[in-house]
Amino acid sequence: MRLKGLIKKSVKSLPSSRRSTAVILIIALISATLLHFPWVLTEAPFKFLLEVHVVREGKHVPALIYVKALYPEGQRFIGFARAVSGVGWIWVDYESWKQAWEKEKALTGFHAKPSFIIVVFTEDGYADIKGFVLEWRELKPYLFGGKKNIIIEPRLRRVRGKPIKVTRSTQASVIPLLDIFLQSSRVLDGEAVLVDYYEAEKRVNLGKIYFDPNIGEGYGSLFIGYYQNFKVGISLAFTLITVDVWSIDFDFVSIGSSSPGSDKAIANASNPSGYISIIVRYRYEWWKYYENGEPIDESFEMWIKNFYPNTIKAERGQDVSIHAWDTKYSGYGKGWSEPTYSEYDFQVDGTRFSADLLWFAGLLDTLGKIPEALKSYAGWLTLFVSLNAYQSGALAFAYDLEYIAPSNVQVKVIKGKHKFDGNPYDLYNALYWKMLKT
Known part of the structure; x- marks a missing residue:
């Protein structure tokens, strides 16, 4: 009517x-629109549009694009695009996704921003996995401005496996813009399948202090706390079977908890080491990627799925390995009237810090979940998790470090760094300190 x-x-x-x-x-116009552009009724009024640009050396390159979304239980495959011209479009039905996180928050107190995990394979022999975090308010129907442009420049050279050939589907339009609409109506010809997953919990150190007993009097103190409901950026460690390196994608998820937590550790001559630790839940996923029923590649991914602030305690947890030490102070102690050295709230060395992942990787290896070949890839022996305390303009974690030393003793304060020899290769900050007599 x-x-x-x-x-x-x-x-x-x-x-x-x-x-x-x-x-x-x-x-005739209405009929043609409904025949050739059904998205007007089936997609645009209800779904969000993700536009992915795959670029190498400043130019768009043909690629296969697989998109996953992070749900409370893990990742889910939500869409595929064959980007013949280097641009792919994926319609996202976000309502059930949003409802899943709302239910999770009500049940457990955990909450997260919407995270897309985008996997690309290019025709010129590169691949990558990148996470992109949005705000829930950005997810709205395309008809009302619900669209996001994302640019990916793949970093990983594929050194094995058959080459990717990105050809236009027989149902695709020769006009790139029309692919936005036609992709929603044709049969999905690319798929990502979750083959296996595993989870385990472990107490890990957030921070650690050491006070050399040879100093005598004095002490070190470390306070670490979590502000409830603030979010933490967490990294993804991953590899593909067609590459030869493990990689870290920083801040691929932004997650928080409604529970607070904090504690304080003291180190002195009689108790030289102090720890602040937390229980976290790790997750592993093994994915296979297909095009037209043919296998393209496989990914193996690990991250910290949840953390429990109410378990923060001044007790020992699993260490992240430390490969280098930066000198933060060298000289005489300053007595009891002022700290010889102090730090607080990530004013030094940025807001990211390292936590252990090797324990979980070793467990997966023991269970036979990691193919032997992947253990020879660069980065396997130095896998770690990067936690970013600063998200959405606020700090989720706070810390306060203080060292007191006698004024007649020469000391130095050093701070640890973890070396990752995968991609990207670098030294990464850890909240580990030592005060040594010199």
């Missing part, structure tokens, strides 16, 4: 001799 009324209103002002022709043209 609405459509009939719209047609009548549209031709009312026309001369009667032209009305019949106008009605026929309007009906």
